[in-house]
Amino acid sequence: MSASRYDAIIVGGGHNGLVTAAYLASARKKVLVLEKRHVLGGAAVTEEINPGFKYSVCSYVVSLLRPEIIRDLELPKHGLQILPLESTFTPLPNGDYLARWGDHDQTRREIYRHSPRDADAYDDFGKLMYQLAVAVKPILAMVPPDPTSMSPKDLMGFLRLGKHFRGLGHEQFHALHKLMTMSSADYLDEWFETEALKATMSSSGIIGTFLGPRSPGTAYVLLHHYMGEIDGAMRAWGFVKGGTGSVSESIASAAREHGAEILTEAGVAQVAVKNGKATGVVLDDGREYTASVVVSGLDPKRTFLDLVDANSLPDDFVRDIERFKIRGSSGKVNLSLSELPNFTSKPGVGPLHKGAVSISPSIDYLERAYDEAKYGDFSSRPYMDIIMPSMIDAGMAPPGKHVMSIFVQYAPSDLRGGWDETKREAFGDAVVDTLAQYAPNLPEAILHRQVLTPWDIDRDMGLTDGNIFHGELSLHQLFCMRPTVGHADYTTPVRGYYQAGSGTHPGGGVTGASGRLAALKILKEAL
Amino acid sequence: MLRTTPFHSRIAPLNLAQNWRRWSGYLAASAYEFHHNREYWAIRNSAAMIDVSPLYKYGIEGPDAERLLDRVVTRDVTKCELHQVFYTPWCDDDGKVMDDGTLTRLADDSFRLTSAEPNLRWLQDNALGMNVGIRDISDDLAALALQGPNARRILHDAADGAADDLRFFRLTKGEIGGVPVEITRTGYTGDLGYEIWTDPANAEALWDGLMEAGDKHRILPAGMLALDVARVEAGLILISVDYVPAHQAVIEGRKSSPFELGLGWTVKLGGNWFVGRDALIAEKERGPEWEFRGLDVSWDSLEALYGEVGLPPQLPSEGWRTSVPVYSGNTQVGYATSGCWSPLLKKYIALAHIQSQYAGIGTNLRVEVTVEHYRKKAAARVVETQFFNPERKRSNPSVADEVPA
Ligand SMILES: Cc1cc2nc3c(=O)[nH]c(=O)nc-3n(C[C@H](O)[C@H](O)[C@H](O)COP(=O)(O)OP(=O)(O)OC[C@H]3O[C@@H](n4cnc5c(N)ncnc54)[C@H](O)[C@@H]3O)c2cc1C
Numbered sequence: 001m002s003a004s005r006y007d008a009i010i011v012g013g014g015h016n017g018l019v020t021a022a023y024l025a026s027a028r029k030k031v032l033v034l035e036k037r038h039v040l041g042g043a044a045v046t047e048e049i050n051p052g053f054k055y056s057v058c059s060y061v062v063s064l065l066r067p068e069i070i071r072d073l074e075l076p077k078h079g080l081q082i083l084p085l086e087s088t089f090t091p092l093p094n095g096d097y098l099a100r101w102g103d104h105d106q107t108r109r110e111i112y113r114h115s116p117r118d119a120d121a122y123d124d125f126g127k128l129m130y131q132l133a134v135a136v137k138p139i140l141a142m143v144p145p146d147p148t149s150m151s152p153k154d155l156m157g158f159l160r161l162g163k164h165f166r167g168l169g170h171e172q173f174h175a176l177h178k179l180m181t182m183s184s185a186d187y188l189d190e191w192f193e194t195e196a197l198k199a200t201m202s203s204s205g206i207i208g209t210f211l212g213p214r215s216p217g218t219a220y221v222l223l224h225h226y227m228g229e230i231d232g233a234m235r236a237w238g239f240v241k242g243g244t245g246s247v248s249e250s251i252a253s254a255a256r257e258h259g260a261e262i263l264t265e266a267g268v269a270q271v272a273v274k275n276g277k278a279t280g281v282v283l284d285d286g287r288e289y290t291a292s293v294v295v296s297g298l299d300p301k302r303t304f305l306d307l308v309d310a311n312s313l314p315d316d317f318v319r320d321i322e323r324f325k326i327r328g329s330s331g332k333v334n335l336s337l338s339e340l341p342n343f344t345s346k347p348g349v350g351p352l353h354k355g356a357v358s359i360s361p362s363i364d365y366l367e368r369a370y371d372e373a374k375y376g377d378f379s380s381r382p383y384m385d386i387i388m389p390s391m392i393d394a395g396m397a398p399p400g401k402h403v404m405s406i407f408v409q410y411a412p413s414d415l416r417g418g419w420d421e422t423k424r425e426a427f428g429d430a431v432v433d434t435l436a437q438y439a440p441n442l443p444e445a446i447l448h449r450q451v452l453t454p455w456d457i458d459r460d461m462g463l464t465d466g467n468i469f470h471g472e473l474s475l476h477q478l479f480c481m482r483p484t485v486g487h488a489d490y491t492t493p494v495r496g497y498y499q500a501g502s503g504t505h506p507g508g509g510v511t512g513a514s515g516r517l518a519a520l521k522i523l524k525e526a527l
Numbered sequence: 528m529l530r531t532t533p534f535h536s537r538i539a540p541l542n543l544a545q546n547w548r549r550w551s552g553y554l555a556a557s558a559y560e561f562h563h564n565r566e567y568w569a570i571r572n573s574a575a576m577i578d579v580s581p582l583y584k585y586g587i588e589g590p591d592a593e594r595l596l597d598r599v600v601t602r603d604v605t606k607c608e609l610h611q612v613f614y615t616p617w618c619d620d621d622g623k624v625m626d627d628g629t630l631t632r633l634a635d636d637s638f639r640l641t642s643a644e645p646n647l648r649w650l651q652d653n654a655l656g657m658n659v660g661i662r663d664i665s666d667d668l669a670a671l672a673l674q675g676p677n678a679r680r681i682l683h684d685a686a687d688g689a690a691d692d693l694r695f696f697r698l699t700k701g702e703i704g705g706v707p708v709e710i711t712r713t714g715y716t717g718d719l720g721y722e723i724w725t726d727p728a729n730a731e732a733l734w735d736g737l738m739e740a741g742d743k744h745r746i747l748p749a750g751m752l753a754l755d756v757a758r759v760e761a762g763l764i765l766i767s768v769d770y771v772p773a774h775q776a777v778i779e780g781r782k783s784s785p786f787e788l789g790l791g792w793t794v795k796l797g798g799n800w801f802v803g804r805d806a807l808i809a810e811k812e813r814g815p816e817w818e819f820r821g822l823d824v825s826w827d828s829l830e831a832l833y834g835e836v837g838l839p840p841q842l843p844s845e846g847w848r849t850s851v852p853v854y855s856g857n858t859q860v861g862y863a864t865s866g867c868w869s870p871l872l873k874k875y876i877a878l879a880h881i882q883s884q885y886a887g888i889g890t891n892l893r894v895e896v897t898v899e900h901y902r903k904k905a906a907a908r909v910v911e912t913q914f915f916n917p918e919r920k921r922s923n924p925s926v927a928d929e930v931p932a
Pocket residue numbers: 011012013014015016017034035036037040041042043044057058059060061062063064266267268269297298299302330331332407457461462463466467468469470500501502503507508509510511
């Protein structure tokens with residue numbers, strides 16, 4: 001087997017690596033995927049850790065999975081179904097709540113209850129953000145040009161971009177500028193007065209970052225949320241039937257149908273480089289495979305600092321990668337439940353259980369949660385984004401039972417004194433205690449609990465420092481700077497070695513965009 | 528006031544949106560929720576319950592029942608086994624489709640025929656001199672469609688396993704909610720699904736029994752808007768939308784033969800004589816003028832057209848039922864009659880009548896789209912009509928082995 005030669009070896013069977021594999025295989029290339037874990041998917045994985053209860057261990061909703069990938073790879077045929085998640089319910093400490101429903105009029109009435117002014121602003125805000133998202137979106141679909149390059153291709157790329165932005169109206173250009181520079185709290189303050197509304201909206205600006213709602217630059221990430229809205233009518237976002245792992249499974253199935261070989265429990269120790277060119281890989285267990293092209297679906301730190309001998313890389317490049325910010329700030333708690341949470345502010349089982357529940361009562365609350373993390377502690381009263389997958393897809397839990405997915409911030413990767421099992425469980429307790437304030441029946445209903453801190457996400461899932469996006473989505477790490485200037489086009493300083501993970505443009509989340517753009521690049525210039 | 532179905536007392540309080548339409552003189556739910564989205568997903572992901580009582584139903588009984596039906600429909604009814612269901616169209620003398628429906632053999636000499644339009648007179652006229660009774664039983668039977676991947680498990684619980692091994696297009700009998708029912712493995716969604724038939728007096732008990740058993744399997748009542756999307760994905764034709772019933776067509780050009788509707792597989796020219804057979808033999812020899820096809824509208828093309836006015840593609844979230852021109856280059860070569868955005872496939876799809884020489888699978892055509900008030904042409908590829916055809920529709924795993932959906 002080790003004698004066989006491949007056109008391409010993909011290191012890491014995360015969803016991006018699998019997308020690259022499927023595109024290359026469908027172009028009739030001989031492809032091998034090597035995944036370290038026993039399951040595919042990386043952070044897009046479903047595991048039955050408690051028998052009968054399925055957890056989307058890490059990523060729990062897909063927001064921007066590229067529709068062209070769904071079509072190109074015929075993922076529905078391979079089992080992919082994205083189900084709608086329509087509401088967001090924010091319970092409040094004072095016994096009230098704020099809800100945003102799938103129906104516009106219902107949402108408007110609800111916001112009106114809190115502030116008639118905000119109800120009007122909500123529509124205007126939505127329109128502006130939509131316009132901006134439309135303007136920015138094409139960037140997500142292009143290979144970033146290199147600003148230091150004078151090649152006609154790169155210059156043309158910037159020219160196109162420039163033209164694109166000149167096409168924006170005055171008001172929109174202004175707003176875009178503000179988005180790029182302001183904090184989400186300040187930006188939202190210009191529009192709204194309801195604390196819970198501002199806080200819940202701003203939360204999409206802090207997810208996955210080591211920033212608080214009052215940190216400049218977070219406003220821009222709000223926009224990413226609206227990118228999903230553009231496709232919203234086309235519904236490329238929501239909950240994936242069978243859990244997020246079904247995204248990876250369906251992509252893997254498409255890749256296999258096109259002839260790709262996929263091995264699990266095949267951790268790669270090193271990428272073999274000869275005369276400045278990648279020639280293959282060596283596995284942890286000593287197996288070797290050769291290929292014309294090696295693609296890493298891992299984060300930039302692992303891709304360059306772990307897999308490649310530092311001597312094969314230019315010094316300044318290594319320094320760039322070392323400086324690449326990848327602090328982890330999020331944790332995840334997955335619960336098996338004997339019954340659904342009963343929220344004091346809206347008792348009983350209702351439509352709210354089929355949507356998201358957000359613990360984000362005010363901007364102060366979120367900022368306080370961040371403050372603790374800033375100085376090395378996990379938040380004692382964290383921000384949480386919760387869904388109950390078994391309410392959307394009955395197959396996620398045994399009949400009558402439920403699973404709950406809780407995304408939590410903040411849990412700093414460099415916790416003071418370091419993470420250990422005791423601190424992990426203390427973090428889990430903080431999450432459950434906080435939730436119990438809104439749904440007192442919760443602690444008693446817990447049948448099983450899985451807690452993941454950045455420490456676990458790094459060790460078990462292979463995401464350096466547990467950063468959920470393979471590197472922070474801050475402005476200085478986006479587009480032609482992701483992960484470094486000069487190699488934002490999926491190439492690396494090593495010939496024949498490519499990168500396809502979330503640490504490349506357009507970045508994190510279950511989008512498959514990096515994997516696809518990398519495959520197109522490789523097909524164009526290397527295979 | 529329109530008539531209400533036997534399930535009305537149950538569906539009316541559930542219809543939050545008060546979104547109703549008429550169906551054969553009955554009040555039918557268009558959507559229960561404010562948007563039909565979740566109802567659509569129930570069909571594809573869990574299970575949906577659709578009140579299909581407004582269908583026309585005929586009981587055909589007597590020594591000549593088989594002979595009559597074999598004479599009327601295009602399929603070979605002598606091959607229809609006991610408790611088997613046939614989907615079939617029927618034609619006028621010129622071989623043009625008048626209606627389509629399902630035909631079930633309940634006993635050697637007893638059948639039930641469902642249809643979209645009234646057919647009593649047509650059946651009676653064809654029965655001249657035969658020893659057969661034809662009864663309009665439309666009001667004597669309440670019908671519910673239970674459709675979706677969890678349908679088998681729900682029936683397993685609700686009907687005490689009576690339908691566990693029921694094969695595609697077969698009938699069985701059982702009890703649900705304490706009342707006797709007939710269950711056929713049929714439907715209009717292209718998914719795993721059943722239709723359940725009972726006396727109108729039992730309708731509420733049936734509804735309650737299914738809802739109770741279905742609760743933990745995320746059952747949801749669904750209306751016509753959700754069904755419309757599902758049936759386009761499944762490539763199933765709709766009368767008076769995708770074709771005009773021959774006897775209602777005021778001009779010849781409006782009529783279609785089974786071959787022209789993608790129903791060639793239902794035309795059994797080898798068996799006994801049936802109404803329209805001679806015309807259909809001749810047409811088969813010539814080759815049909817039209818084909819009924821799927822159109823897969825290119826997303827890139829839509830993006831480019833909408834991009835010209837600075838918008839992302841704006842597609843209707845509901846299925847549409849209008850006639851839309853289809854072109855080869857700039858020459859019109861057909862027309863689409865239904866279409867929708869497929870939330871599952873992430874594709875904009877349509878069902879279309881295409882002149883045969885342009886209807887080869889894979890042919891690149893263009894379909895009209897209105898972009899900000901202006902008529903444009905988007906690229907579209909000719910494909911088979913079944914855009915979505917999951918294995919579960921026909922397969923028969925045992926309930927125990929079935930992967931939970
Ligand atoms: C807790 C959490 C919650 C999240 N929530 C969401 C969400 O709700 N929505 C969303 O869109 N995004 C979410 N994300 C982000 C999203 O999941 C990731 O951005 C995305 O899944 C990354 O995909 P990838 O393919 O680029 O990399 P990964 O998924 O990290 O894949 C890399 C793969 O490489 C494997 N690997 C590592 N080292 C080796 C080696 N030496 N040899 C072989 N294989 C190796 C790993 O096991 C892994 O399978 C979340 C992430 C986390 C951690």
